[in-house]
Amino acid sequence: MADPKMRILVVDDFSTMRRIVRNLLKELGFANVDEAEDGAIALQKLQAGGFEFVVTDWNMPNMDGLQLLQAIRSTPSLAQLPVLMITAEAKKENIIAAAQAGASGYIVKPFTAATLAEKLQKIFDKMGV
Amino acid sequence: MSDANSSGDSSELEALFDSIAGGVVNSPAPPVVEKRPSLIRQAQESDDLTEDSRDLQELFDSIVAKNKVSAGTSGAGEESEGEWPTQKKVFTQVGQMARQLHDTLGALGYDKLIEKTVSALPDAKDRLAYIANLTEQAACKVLNATDVATPLQEELEAGAALLATKWDALYANNMGIDDFKLLAGETRAFLKNAVPQRTAATKEQLLEIMMAQDFQDLTGQVIKKVVALAQDLETQLMSILIDTIPGEKRTESVTSLLNGPVINAGGRSDVVVSQQQVDDLLDSLGF
Numbered sequence: 405m406a407d408p409k410m411r412i413l414v415v416d417d418f419s420t421m422r423r424i425v426r427n428l429l430k431e432l433g434f435a436n437v438d439e440a441e442d443g444a445i446a447l448q449k450l451q452a453g454g455f456e457f458v459v460t461d462w463n464m465p466n467m468d469g470l471q472l473l474q475a476i477r478s479t480p481s482l483a484q485l486p487v488l489m490i491t492a493e494a495k496k497e498n499i500i501a502a503a504q505a506g507a508s509g510y511i512v513k514p515f516t517a518a519t520l521a522e523k524l525q526k527i528f529d530k531m532g533v
Numbered sequence: 534m535s536d537a538n539s540s541g542d543s544s545e546l547e548a549l550f551d552s553i554a555g556g557v558v559n560s561p562a563p564p565v566v567e568k569r570p571s572l573i574r575q576a577q578e579s580d581d582l583t584e585d586s587r588d589l590q591e592l593f594d595s596i597v598a599k600n601k602v603s604a605g606t607s608g609a610g611e612e613s614e615g616e617w618p619t620q621k622k623v624f625t626q627v628g629q630m631a632r633q634l635h636d637t638l639g640a641l642g643y644d645k646l647i648e649k650t651v652s653a654l655p656d657a658k659d660r661l662a663y664i665a666n667l668t669e670q671a672a673c674k675v676l677n678a679t680d681v682a683t684p685l686q687e688e689l690e691a692g693a694a695l696l697a698t699k700w701d702a703l704y705a706n707n708m709g710i711d712d713f714k715l716l717a718g719e720t721r722a723f724l725k726n727a728v729p730q731r732t733a734a735t736k737e738q739l740l741e742i743m744m745a746q747d748f749q750d751l752t753g754q755v756i757k758k759v760v761a762l763a764q765d766l767e768t769q770l771m772s773i774l775i776d777t778i779p780g781e782k783r784t785e786s787v788t789s790l791l792n793g794p795v796i797n798a799g800g801r802s803d804v805v806v807s808q809q810q811v812d813d814l815l816d817s818l819g820f
Contacts (some may be wrong), residue, residue: 420672463791488619492794494804501790503820510811519808
């Protein structure tokens, strides 16, 4: 399993969803979690540095998750950052758009703790950690 | 469905507009003005106009009449006034169209519908805000309860694990008589105090979680009302759309990537309904 001290940013405009994801991550052994309530705030925090993983919603005000993902992939210092999308958007074109923009994983809401664990593991496996 | 009907309607409407616009631009003798009182009378007969809308109509009438007069008097000076007559024509025409729309909506009974919509929407908004509020409160209560209960469970787990290792040591003959007495005392205290206190406190949080679900009943009732309202509005707005939108416009659909949760996936092939389908789709694309 990956480094449990890994710093993770959880991005969602609903505080309850941020808390749920934070609790699930803690349950999986990742306690070093920070939160952002939209893509714009997330990007600021990411640019300040120190994050090794991003879990983001799609539909958010100011900057949505896809825009955040595109901004991350086009910023050289962040381009390699793994980005897991957890979203209610379930159209095939959404999933394809996210994959083409470079999403590391895609989870549709509502989701289970097991799904989150599985997708995280899959991403860590690909990263070789 | 009723393409023929609607195009018939819209060509009639167009003709009506043309006749009005023609009347404004070309002839100061207005066939429109003569027509108007009859429309008003129709509306009055069918709809029982309120004082307000009668006042409004008088205002409309007076403005339209004034425009007519000024259009008539300034007609001779068109050349010297440059662009102004054209603008005046546009203003007059817009005024005529607004008036016409008002009358048409009134005559068709849509004014009542729009009035109802305008009054129903804030109500629906309040109801939805109420639901958002209650569900958020419930989510917070539940998350708070788990935040309280989780450490209690962790303490029980840790306490039990500690005692278990000590008992293992005893069974492995690695414990003196004094240590054994100490262990017996610790175990007794754990069973008599630590465990019941924490299970009682956890139960309290479980009760809290259960009670937090009381929003379901309240929001359920409110949601049913909003759904009924939405259905009502949809039916009525659809009938306006069917009457007024040209056939070829109806098939245009809006494509967007921000749709929120899929509420009804039945019969749709453009959405996924499970995480498995997401994974399969991504696999099939080589991601």
